[in-house]
Structure formats: C-alpha cells, structure tokens
Amino acid sequence: MSHIAWLSKKLDSGKVLCQACAQACKLDEGEYGICGVRRVEDGELRLLVYGLAAAVNIDPVEKKPMFHFLPKTRVFSIGTVGCNFSCKFCQNYDISQYPKEHEHKIVGREFPPQSIVEAAVDNVCKSIAYTYNEPIVFFEYTYDTAKLAHERGLKNIYVTSGYETRKAIDLLAPYIDGMNIDIKSFSDEFYKEICGARLKPVLEAVKYAHEKGIWIEITTLLIPGKNDSDEEIRGIAKFIAELDTSIPWHLSAFHPTYKMLDVARTPESTLLRAYKIGQEEGLKYIYVGNIDNEDHESTYCPNCKNRVIDRSGNIGQFVTNDLDEEGRCPHCGYMLEGVWS
Template sequence: MSATAWLSKTLSSGKVLCQACAQSCKLDEGEYGICGVRKVVDGELKLLVYGLASVVNIDPVEKKPMFNFLPGSRAFSFGTVGCNFSCKFCQNFDISQYPKEHNHQVFGKEFPPERIVELALESGCGSIAYTYNEPIVFFEYTYDTAKLAHEKGLKNIYVTSGFETHKALDLLAPYIDGMNIDIKGFTEEFYKDICGARLKPVLECVKYAHEKGIWVEITTLLIPGKNDSDEEIRGIAKFIAELDPSIPWHLSAFYPMYKMLDVPPTPGSTLLRAYEIGKEEGLKYIYVGNIDDEEHESTYCPQCGERVIDRTGHIGQYVTNELDENGICPHCGYALEGVWH
C-alpha cells in the first residue's frame, strides 16, 4: 500500500524534503529516502509501506523495553520494513534493511490503523508499540494509528533510534505516551561508522521528547571494544542524569549479529560495571537486559531501596508489582516516576 508521506515539503529547487527524520533527505523524482520506503512519485513523497505490517505480535511491555510503564501489561506490537540507520549489529536486519538489500522491494500484510487498534483492544493490550524497525520511517502510518488508539483509550509507545525531527515530535506528542530511545554510543565516530547516522540529533531528540512530556526510557547496547569504555558509559549516564535522573536506563548485552559476527558477546561484568557507573552518576532506575539477572532487572524504590517491581524468568514472563495505580511505594510512600495507569 502507498500513501502520501505528508511530513514533507517541496523546495524551490523542485526537490522534495522529507521532514520525518534528521537524515533530511532531499529527493528528486523517482528517488528513495535513505530508509528505502519513502519515494518521490509524480512530485509527491509517498510512504510505500502505509498499512503494511511486516511483523505483528503481542508482547510483554517489558520487551520493548519499558519497565516504568504499565508493568505486567501487554503491548500490541508491529513494524514495517525499512530503516533510516544501517547498524552493523541490527538484530532485525531482515526487515529493517530489506528494501536497501532487495532493490527497493517492500513486503507486509495489510493492517490498516483501524484493524491494529481493533486487534489491540480485542486482545486486552494496554498499549500499541511501534517497533521492530524504526517507526519514524513509517511516520504517517504510526501517526494515524496512534491518534485512533488514543481516542480508544490505548497508550502508544515509540521504540526508536531517536532521529525524529522536532516537527515530527510536535505532531506525535499528543498521542505518544512513551518512547524507548536508543543511545547507541557516545561518539560521532561510532554513529558514523557503525550506524550510518549521527549522535547529536539523537541527544537533541531525547531532550525534546522529554520536554514535550513524553515518558522516556533509554537503551544502550554495549558492544565489546566499540562503545563499552568507562568514558563512554559515564558520558551517557551523565547526559541522562543531567537531563532527568528518573529516566530509566536499560543496559543490554550484545550477541554476534548481522555484519558484526566477529565481535564476541558482551560479558555480564561489563553490564554490571555500567550499572555501577550509572548509580555513581545518580540515576534512579537502571536495568540490565539480554542476560538473566533478576536482581538488576527489578525496580527498587529510590527512597527506601525496597524492591517494588519483581521481574523473574524471561523478560516480562513473571512481573510482580507492589506499587499502587499511582506508583506509590507501599514501604515508604515515595511516588516512583513512570506511567502506572
């Protein structure tokens, strides 16, 4: 399916500027954006995957990962094909990079926004998550779905690499309740060489989403020898803490994937070192992922230190939440930051 990619404008040169993400592609007739799913046709930018979902699942919200957001609930999750990044470690490269590696072909099953919302409600989900590939590349599809979901009382989650423009965030903010944003590293070199992107727009996106009142959680995949130095880890922790120490930080282990099969998996000791650095910088909520570690996957009250959300088994499999619907700690009365109802 194809639809007008209306988050765009025609320039005086005749090129069409895509305004969805910070790649800011300026395209001539017949050209595709870096994402591979936005193309100029008859002078108008088209989204080639509108209503075409490549993956649809019902997941624990903890898999997004969102830990201070409706814990124990389910998220109706879907994505398309295409991505504005080209991460060499992508675990979903078979959909994210598909158009670029298959002569701009796309695929997916028809799931218009109305059907997505209908299925989410029927299955008892508390939210819809735009995930698996980068949601900003199918912005108009996510926007229409999120607006409808919001009207029906569902929450919306963007799982993203954080290249949204301010214009896109202005439009999304009334309907998007939560974002999990990757800070993939803390050097421009890492972003350029490994991700095909830039660091600065990501940090600006994190700040702006937070400023707009969207609940933000951050994820960093630590890759041995690439972004796991104490200096980089502390840089990310300090950035988050200076913005808001209550923003949760998810530390994930890397496993050999896609174009980085020669890099070893992340040792658990690296994640625990990063966890301690985050604590030293004053972060209230730090979580370790991609390894079984009940102690560091659970949520602790920042005031009294008691474990108030217990997570055991595979992520999202067993969640015991002691907080009330307003996120109040039963031990000391502290109001934990997050989205609880």
C-alpha cells in the same frame, strides 16, 4: 500500499524534503530516502509501507523494554520494513534493511490503522508499540494508528533510535505516551561508521521529547571494544542524569549478529560495571538486559531501597508489581516516576 508522506516539503529547487527524520533527505522524482520506504512519485513524497505490516506480535510491555510503563500489561507490537539507520549489529535486519538489500522491494501484509487498534483491543492490550524497525520512517502510518488508539483508550509507545525531527515530535506528542530511545554510543564516530547516522540529533531528540512530556526510557546496547569504555558509558550516564535522574536506563548485552558476527558477546561484568557507573552519576533506575539477572532487572524504591517490582524469567515472563496505580511505594509512600495507569 502507497500513501502521501505528508511530513514533507516541496523545495524551490524542485526536490522534496522529507521532514520526518534528521537524515533530511532531499529527493528528486523517483528517488528513495535513506530509509528505503519513502519515495518521490509524481512530485509528491509517498510512504510505500502505509498499512503494510512486516512484523506483528503481542508482547509483555517489559520486552520493549519499558519498565516504568504499565507493568505486567500486554502491548500490541507492529513494524514495517525499512530503516533510516544501517546498524551493523541490527537484530531485526531482515526487515529493517529489506528494501535496501532487495532492490527497493516492499513486503508486508495489509493491516490498516483501524484494524491494528481493533486487534489490540480484542487481545486485551493496554498499548500499541511501533517497533522492530524504526517507526519514524513510517511516521504517517504510526500517526494515524496512534490517534485512533487514543480514541479507544489505548496508549502508544515509540521504540526508536531517536532521529525524529522537532516537527515530528511536535505532531507525535499528543498521541505518543512513551518512547524507548536508543543512545547507541556517546561517540559520533561510532554513529557514522557503524550506524550511518550522527550522535547530536539523537541527543537533541531525547531532550526535546522529554521537554514535550513524553515518558522516556533509554537503551544502550554495550558492544565489546566498540562502545563499552568507562569514558563512553559515563558520558551517556551523565547526559541522562543532567536531563532527568528518573529516566530509566536499560543496559543491554550484545549477541553476535548481522555484520558483527566476529564480535564477542557482552560479558555480564561489563553490564554490572556500567550499572555501577550509572549509580555513581545519580541515576535512580538502571536495568540490565539480555542476561538472566533478577536483582539488576528489578525496580527498587529510590527512597527506602526496597524492591517494589520483581522481574524474573524471560523478559516480562514473571513480573510482580507492588506499586499502586499512582506508582506509590507500599513501604514508604514515595511516588516512583513512570506511567502506571
């Protein structure tokens, strides 16, 4: 389905500027954006995946991962094809890179915003997540859905690589309640060579989304020999801590995939080393993922150090939340930061 991609601007040159993400594609008639799903047709930028879902699931919210956002609840997850990044380690490359690898072919089943919201309500989900591929590339679809979701009392989550423009964040802020943003590395070279992007716009998007009051959690996939040096890890930890020490940081283990099949899995020792560095930099909430480690996946009160949310099994499989609806620790009364109700 094609739909006007209204987050765009016609330039004096005759080109059309896409204003959704920091790639800032300037397109002539018939040209596609880097994402592969935004194209100029008859002088207008159009979103080719509006209302076309390539992936739909009901997940534990912990799987996003969002650990301080409505724990133990179900989230209705949806994604399309297309992405503005080209990460060589992408876990969802079959949909994210589909248009680029199939001569701009678009696939997906019809699933308009109203139907998504109805399905989320019918399945007793508390939120909708725009995930699997990069949601900013199907901005107008997410915007319309999120607005309807709020009208039905549902919250909204962006699971994103953090390339949103300020204009996009301004428009999303009233309707997007939480974002899990990847900081994939603290090296611009890594972003250019492995992801087809740059570091600075990501850091700027994190800061601006936080400034707008959206609940932020950060994820870093640690890849052996690529972004797992003490220097890089500490750089990310310092950046987060200087912004807000209460932002949760998810440290995730890499599994060989896509164009990085020759790179080894991340050892648990690397995650625990990063966990310690995060603690040294003053972060309150640090988590490890893609491994089975209950002690480092659970939440501890920063004040009294008691465990207040237990997580075990597969992600989101077994969760015990001892906090009240305001996020208050039952042991000392400390109000943990997050979205709890």
